[in-house]
Amino acid sequence: MEEKSYSRNIPVIIQNALWAISAGRCEICGKKIYIEEKTNTLVNLAQKAHIHAFSQQGPRYSKSQSNPHVLDNLMLLCMEDHKLIDDHPDLYTAEILKKQKSEFEAKVSAVVDTQRSKSSILFFRGGITEHDTIKQELSELSPVLLNNGDFFNGKYYSILVDILGIPHDEVYFSIAKQTIKKQINEIKPSLKDSGCVSVFGLAPSPLLVYLGFLLNDESNIKVYQRFREGTLKWDWKTENQTNEFLVEQLILRVDSENEVNIILSISAEIAYERVKGKQPNHTLPTFVIRAKRQAFDAVSSEIDADIFIKKFRENLIEKIRIEFPNVKVINFFMAAPVSILIKIGMNYQKNVDVEWRLFDQQQKLGFINALSIKGDD
Numbered sequence: 005m006e007e008k009s010y011s012r013n014i015p016v017i018i019q020n021a022l023w024a025i026s027a028g029r030c031e032i033c034g035k036k037i038y039i040e041e042k043t044n045t046l047v048n049l050a051q052k053a054h055i056h057a058f059s060q061q062g063p064r065y066s067k068s069q070s071n072p073h074v075l076d077n078l079m080l081l082c083m084e085d086h087k088l089i090d091d092h093p094d095l096y097t098a099e100i101l102k103k104q105k106s107e108f109e110a111k112v113s114a115v116v117d118t119q120r121s122k123s124s125i126l127f128f129r130g131g132i133t134e135h136d137t138i139k140q141e142l143s144e145l146s147p148v149l150l151n152n153g154d155f156f157n158g159k160y161y162s163i164l165v166d167i168l169g170i171p172h173d174e175v176y177f178s179i180a181k182q183t184i185k186k187q188i189n190e191i192k193p194s195l196k197d198s199g200c201v202s203v204f205g206l207a208p209s210p211l212l213v214y215l216g217f218l219l220n221d222e223s224n225i226k227v228y229q230r231f232r233e234g235t236l237k238w239d240w241k242t243e244n245q246t247n248e249f250l251v252e253q254l255i256l257r258v259d260s261e262n263e264v265n266i267i268l269s270i271s272a273e274i275a276y277e278r279v280k281g282k283q284p285n286h287t288l289p290t291f292v293i294r295a296k297r298q299a300f301d302a303v304s305s306e307i308d309a310d311i312f313i314k315k316f317r318e319n320l321i322e323k324i325r326i327e328f329p330n331v332k333v334i335n336f337f338m339a340a341p342v343s344i345l346i347k348i349g350m351n352y353q354k355n356v357d358v359e360w361r362l363f364d365q366q367q368k369l370g371f372i373n374a375l376s377i378k379g380d381d
């Protein structure tokens with residue numbers, strides 16, 4: 005057939021560009037034309053259709069189209085739609101086809117070019133216990149970004165607070181705090197240059213909150229969560245909401261107007277007695293924010309994390325500010341996933357919030373006073 009003979013003459017470089025610019029789909033119906041979807045086998049169902057025909061007798065022939073084998077004059081189509089447009093050139097005019105082509109190709113490029121951001125990686129690691137060894141999982145991090153519509157821009161920042169040989173006491177946390185602050189300050193100017201900074205953290209809870217605090221004037225932070233199963237252990241499990249968070253005031257009686265306790269029972273329940281044991285001489289107003297489903301994966305999606313933070317700010321921190329205007333310190337007792345610990349720190353409002361005193365939960369000692377964040381410090 006005549007049509008096939010000139011189709012074969014389309015230069016390979018033009019054919020390749022046509023496949024690329026259309027993302028391998030029929031530019032009219034959007035169907036994939038490189039795969040038989042029912043059987044999942046690779047095929048070539050593509051027809052390279054001319055808007056202005058090659059031959060004088062062909063559809064939409066135009067003398068002004070001197071070379072028909074150019075990208076602007078070609079559409080990648082399925083067989084059905086190729087037949088449709090060539091059988092009805094009165095309906096499928098050159099103007100209509102050109103409009104369809106340019107809209108389709110603009111859609112493809114919008115998805116690929118603009119919705120993907122270039123992300124640098126900030127990997128933060130601190131010893132979880134005195135003796136743990138955390139496997140290097142860096143090779144896993146950039147595929148996680150791709151899975152989420154971003155890609156790694158080659159900038160990798162590592163913040164390590166491995167202080168070996170000392171227990172996780174107040175001295176440890178004081179050194180760790182200074183170490184993190186120094187390292188973040190060093191990389192801050194280049195963090196600002198990144199379109200997006202994806203944060204992967206693994207450290208004792210107070211250090212994760214403090215990291216968030218140091219990053220809380222950055223607008224381009226994405227926080228990830230590590231899970232215990234799956235090939236990509238760092239990737240979000242779902243895009244959907246999987247949990248709810250409820251705020252409850254446990255202790256109403258007030259001995260002191262100056263302090264309030266917040267218990268985060270998210271990944272596990274923290275019994276009030278363990279908090280009270282650290283405060284034998286007075287009884288403080290105590291709030292708990294609890295996950296309906298308490299588990300290591302209590303926060304399985306970015307939506308879960310966002311819902312948590314909204315509840316935390318509106319139903320907890322703001323409520324305390326209104327109901328306890330004399331409070332100077334909020335004590336935090338935390339059993340919560342990494343992502344929301346970092347986000348809590350990012351949520352601290354330097355000009356508004358009182359001192360947050362962060363306790364670390366330890367196997368032998370129970371809770372210890374680890375570090376505070378206050379104002380700009």
Ligand SMILES: [Zn+2]
Nearest residue numbers: 030033082085
């Ligand atoms: Zn089609």
